[in-house]
Amino acid sequence: MSANGEVLIHVEDLYKTYGQLNALDGVTEDIRKGEVVVIVGPSGSGKSTFLRSLNLLETPTKGQIYFEGVDITSPKVDIDMHRRKMGMVFQHFNLFPHKTILENITLAPIKLLNMNKEEANAKAMGLLEMVGLAEKANAYPSQLSGGQKQRIAIVRSLAMEPEVMLFDEPTSALDPEMVGEVLEIMKQLARDGMTMVVVTHEMGFAKEVGTRVMFFDEGKVKEQNTPQEFFDNPQDERLKEFLSKEL
C-alpha cells in the first residue's frame, strides 16, 4: 500500500514514566498517510500509552510528537484544534449516555465545526447508513449492543472527518460474536484509505489489513515489519514467545 505517503505523525524519542515505571522508554516512529499500523504486545507493554500519547490524552514525560509537521507537545499549541483531526475509538466505547445516537454523532460537528443542524444530521445519517445502523438514530446508547455501540463510536469520530483514526483495543470489551461486525467497519475504513493506528489482540485483522505490524514490549518497539514477515519470520525472542501464545 502507500507506505511511501507523506509523514502524518512523527514521534521523536518519547518517554512516559509513572513513578518508577517506564511505560514508554524512548520511542521514535513515523506514521505515514494511508498506513494501517497495527500495534500488538503483552499487557503493560506501553502500546496503549503510546497510542494515547498520539493525541495527548497521555502527556509524555519527554519527547515530541509532530502532527502534520506541528509539535503538538509544545505548550503553545492549541491541542483541541489538532484533536479534531485525530479520531479516537476506545475499548469501552464511551458514547454519551444522555444523548441519542444522532446527537452523539452531531454534537462535535455542530459545536466545533459550526455545522448547521440539518447538514450535520444529513451527514450523520449517511454515516449511519454506512454502518447499517440508520434505524437506531433516535435510540439511546443503553438500548444498543456492544458491537452496535462501537460502530457508533467509530462513526462519531468519522463525523469530524479526521486525518487519522486511533483505535485503542476496539474489540476487547465485546462478546466474541460481535467482534466481526466492528472489524468489518475497520476493514472498510482501511480499504477507503484512512490512516489508522490500531492497538489490538486481533491477529487476523493485523494480517489481513495491516500495512505494518509493531511489537511493543517494555515500553519499546522491539520489532516491526510487514504483516507477512512479522508473523512468518519473527526475530525477537519475546515476539516469538508472544506469537506462540496468541495464535
Add this chain to the structure above:
Amino acid sequence: MQAFIQDFLDDFQRNFIQDNRWKYIVDGLKTTLVVTFLALILGVALGFLVAIIRATYDKTKKLKILNFICNIYITVIRGTPVVVQLLIIMYVIFASVNIEKVVVAVLAFGLNSGAYVAEIVRSGIMAVDDGQFEAGRSLGFNYVQTMVYIIMPQAFKNILPALGNEFIVLLKETSVAGYVALQDLTKGGDIIRSRTYSYMPLIATALIYLAMVMGFSKLLGLLERRLRNSER
C-alpha cells in the same frame, strides 16, 4: 363531641381570626419562601462554582489556590452551626451597617447551603466515568466545553435526589431566622403562641412546612422519572 368542635372553633377563632393573627402566618410564610428561594439560588450558584473548581483541581491539578480557598470555605461552613453563622453575619460582619434582615438571612443560608451543594455536585462530577471526559477531549472539545456538554448534564442527573434533599433541608433550616428577629413562618407562629398560649399556632406552622415538603418531594419525583425516561 359538640363541645369539642365548639372548643376547636373558638380556639381557631382566637388564634387566627381575632386581631387578624393569620397575617403573622401568611407574612411569615412569604418571608420564609423569599429567603429559601434566594438562598437556594445563591447556594446552587456558589455550590456549582466551588464544585467545578474542586473537580478541576482533582482531575488536572490546576487552580491550586482557588481550590485551597474553596476547601477553607467548605471546612468552616460545615464545621460550624448555621445559627452561629447567621448570628456572626448579623452581629459581627454587618454590626455597624444598617442592613435588611432578609438579606442577612439569604446570605447566611445561601453561604451555608453552597458548601453542601458543592460537595454534592463534586461527587456527581467525579461519579461520571473518566472515559466520558476522554471521549469529549478526543473529539476536540476543550475542558470547559467537555464539562458543559458532556459531564455536567450527566452529573446533574446523578445528583438530583441529593439536591432535592438539600432544598428540603434549606427550607426547614430557615426556621432559625428568628434568632436575628426575622419574622419568618416559625417566628410568626411563635408570636401568636406567645399571645394565645394555645397549641394551635405551632401545630399549624408544622403542618405548613410538612405540606410544602411533601409537595416538593412529589414534584422532584416526577422530574426524576422524566429524566430517567429519556435514556430508555
